[in-house]
Amino acid sequence: MALEGTYPFHGGGVSTWAHILCNKINKFNFKIYSVNAFYETKPKYSLNDSILEVVQVPIWYALEPKEVIRFDDTYYDFILKKEFLFLDDLEKKFIPIFKRLLGCIYSEHIDADELIEVFVGMWYFFQENDYKLVFKNEKIWNVFKEELMLYTEHYGIKDISLLDLTYAMRWIYHFLLPISIDFPKTEIIHLTISSFIVLPAIIQKYLYGTPILLTEHGVYIRERILAISQSNSSYFLKDFLIRLSECSARASYHQSDIIMSVNKFNFKWELMYGAEQSKLRVVYNGIDHLRFKPLEKPKEFEGIPTVVAMARIFELKDILTMIRSCRVVADVLPNVQYRIHGENDAVPEYTSKCLKLIDELGLQKNFFFLGPNPKPEVVFCEGDISILTSISEGFPYTIIESMSCGIPVVSTDVGGVAEALNEDCGILCKPKDPDDIGKAVLKLLQDHVLREKMKIACRKRVEELFTIDKFIDQYEEIYEELLQMRR
Template identity: 55%
Template sequence: MAKPSVLLILEGTYPYNGGGVSTWAHHLCNKVNNVDFKLYSLNASFEDEPRYELSKNITEVIQVPLWTPDEPYDYISYGEEYYKTVAKKEWTNDEIVAQKFIPIFRSLLEFIYSDDQEIEDLDIIFHQLWFYFEDYDYKDTMRNRHVWTTYRDTLSKFIIGERNPDASLIDITIGLRWIYRFLIPLSIVNIPKVDVVHLTLSGFPVIPALIANFKHDTKIMLTEHGVFIRERLLAISNSEYPYFLKSLLIKFSEAIARLAYYKADVIVSVTTFNQKWEKWYGADPDKFKIIYNGIDPDVFKPGPKPAHLKDIPTVVAVARVFELKDIFTMIGSCAVVKKTIPNVQYLVYGDNQAVPEYTNECLDLIDELGLQENFKFMGPRKDPQNIFLEGDLSILTSISEGFPYTVIESMGCGIPVVSTEVGGVKEALDESCGFTCKPKDTEGIGNAVTKLLLDKDLRKSMGKNARERVLKNFTLNKFVSEYETVYNNLMESKKANQKLAKVED
């Protein structure tokens, strides 16, 4: 008998890129045994090979590149018959676009910019968009002249003029290009029929989940890691985009986040911190559930420090080098520690070419502070269980997190942690296992690192407590069992609804 199936929808992560969400997804797909998985992977560009060895539980991988020069279906076949693809193009003309698409598109734009929004209306708009693209071509529609004039004229009512005097033609053009890219999943109408769609963020990947729901009445489940809208607001506020583009990104992202919460049948968070943001954006607390990330304590376990580092005070970090991890603050803390411990070593493992410009800025700061012998980027490695054993402690300086694996992995290895108190860090790391500090608090983080490096007994005590806390609360077995239960409950709910519908008919 075939297992029930789950479509896991991801963006920029598993199975083609690393990071905490990818670790979570890999655990899920390898260890959860009561379902089969299909992956729907949204990426910036077309990816040739998965970064991970895929579990036999994964029966299909659908990849949708959003920002390539050509359309996704120019790279990949999505199972639509050739005659239907040709027919869609033939049927898509000026009259059809003007009569059938433009009213929906105008409603979408008005919803984004309106201050009086009923989220049920956005659900209806996306249902109409899906229904339209079942019959008509995405590219020919979105590039039609009527779309540009409607976009221009509708926006002029809301944002052009005195309220936004710096909106240039190039800004407005870029805005439409963004909308084109965000909505590309609407062009992939052949969504597999599954029992549950499982979203991994409350952003634009909700679109394929909506299609599955419209087409097959599929249940939608959302797991929130870092809160999408919070991280989007942080990124936008730190960007150099002009006001018009910032406003468009914020308003569209907020609308999409609200829609994701509205449509989800279950909202799983990896930390209670997320639920405050979810409530702000209209999520129903009755849908909430907490499932903490888990690790295998037989893999992440205490061991000896490598001989070549035995007498060197060492701080390790496992972090992709980009703005959200705030490596600048980590470097600054190293300068603070060096004043007391001149031979301190900070070893940072992770992709340091993800954002080359940021890495170069980090290297400039290292040179400026004279830390060339103290702070080193070690590049990526696939054995974090051994990386943590290189350190006397581990460090995390992020300005935003969900429930970071690096913290509980370090704790599982019996290595105490110094971290910023972001996301669910304080739910994982209490005062018996390490120190938490405010984000960007260079002095406070540096002083906490110094205290731990100078006190061997404190490190030993905190490391022992950290391991015990993981064994009690954050094991992989507990994580797997809780997800299996949620999947079962959703599928039982769907069966009950189907039986009720039959009785009513």
Template identity: 50%
Template structure:
């Protein structure tokens, strides 16, 4: 029996501690891929006590890195360092060392973020040198030192003035430095496991542990792009109430990291064709890009009888984590459109409604304002999602950004037609024979499409048959698994000696 390929799977805020489409994808990958075993590198906001998912025997280790805890990650768990080395790093991190060895690197990073027309290979070289520095010196002692704060204020202020921005306050500068500190925390965890492949699930800051493995062991990198990180980051930033300085910092830093992610990845796997134009826009080599659609177990997600208590009630089902990107507010407004025509309609929304309590409160307030408390109900997270779609006559998705959502193909596999927003790769899964595509943030169009399905039995039955057949033809689990097994086989031989990588990186100067 051949030895399995060792994969470090790097996630952010998803598997194995939180739900959602990326977690479904990761769970499927870890459970079903037969030629690989996994070490999970999970970046979270907070320290999590236990996984949400049952992990298969293919998962050999979990490394958890909490970014936003009051203490440092290594205060919560061990990362394999000997105690003497941890103490030594703190003692060796003197003000002289920071000024002499770190400030030039930190300055390179800031000038790259704010500068124009920088070559991405220069950022690669900067991260290589940052990794070498933190192999020997303490992250917290360095990043919270007076020389670093002074260098940050001096460099950033010079760019702020040049952009004629009068609004950057001391508080803005402080928050900006705090963000940089948190985003770069994985640089403090230099003892990453040696694997055959690093597999990153987002083209953002989780690239850092993959970079370390690449510099240290020559480990090749696969990036799977779900929703495009930089696109979703731009949407979130532009709709935020941050002052210009902070928006500008977030956008510039995120764009730099996205470019670096594409540059360093040996293979970029997109869950849809839509993502490719964004990837190429930020420097991805088109020859590296491959589309692998998500797959569903059509023998599990199959048509079932509608539950007795709902048989005579027009019902719309949604499976969604309740937060801004899913635009549940538009879903609520579409429910009002439907209820005006079909007063007895029920919208049953399954998913985590405590992920962003402020947003859930806003949703509940809108439900009350529209007087549809009896029509629109948050059902909370439930097991066995393959049974939930069959409670509905239709399902709905109102996201403002998506990759290739499982909820669409799972619903289709159950023979339930879908009304969804035309974002990301949704239209690559859902066509006009299986449901309706609508513009984002258009509750009138979404509601009207749902009314058509709920009132036209013949249309619903035809779309039901077409939806299931489309999944069987294009989006089954076996197609998904074989594609990733093939990808791992072709990427593994790219592992190179770390001294060769060092030569390549420094040959650019």
């Protein structure tokens, strides 16, 4: 199973999903290929015996992955690559492939077959040559500059600085790093994101015919476009990074034998980027409904209108809009409490913005960041309702966990949320609209009878559609189907 920035070293919805899968699947064992920004010293989760191996690939670490972790290469082979880079090979073998890659990035219609050929060719070259030495070579830098100036001139992109080009080259270097670290050999490859984590999967499929399953939670390319568009980078860098991300998405959809989504919303994006309709399927997330069950609201919160959230504090969760909605509610219910549980140091600068806004709006007694909580089943039952204000989602666990506890939900209508949350279980709102969200929160907090009615409907819907048993049964069937493809 290949993951990026999530399991087993970081929390979040994808990590919850992966942990359930690795712990509950009985017929299969797992080897984890974990791409992270930096080298992680300790897993966040306890790993059971079904996880046979964990390979880390820290793509933004100061050292190369092979310099900090023991892989299958012998020390002699590793050092030999460091000592020799045959410039003739660089000229004749790598530079033509590298130019083809840049051509794919700037193509108006990316040819997925061409991309796969390029990646396989690069992999072969790095079997004999050191990744770092190749990309640090002056000839590669010069080719990169010359080719990009030609492409950007063609597209009318101007005012490109040397710093811009340097950043673009760094992205190429770091994002392609997984091509130099092979997957452990397995019968099936399960990708959990359509990023450049696909590179070693492409190689395994090319060499051994290994079938590939891709599960998309949020659509990677959609979320990249959202994040990149909101960044402060130059137009050139935004354009380059979006194009680079489009390449990984198209390669992922092209190579995957089955493309599994946690919602149907993802389909239109996947089709837009080249996925075949026949490959698309949906399996909704499932939870342990016996663990997430209705409990009495704690006595210390009696008489206090309480809104709870389980959310990692970063941009996609749009906590700033959540805070502004709290101001709308507090104007009517001055003693309302928004209690936010979740990792609050993932993006420190964003957390600082949130704390500043809380002060500006005078919500110090209404809005609280409480940090991670290992017992979400207890957290949800502290509230009268729960809230989610994301601008992008897959099929969020927080929605169905809250529903399973009998707690109605106010959520933005993004991703697959509407496939989980119907009008009997909560209220859907427009993203980035604190007034709309605040009014929905007020409606539920001020109507006890409606909340009680929704409580019953929430629990019933989870028991019928979103149990962990249904989820595991479906994945075991899919894994068996993929094994048959291999045979």
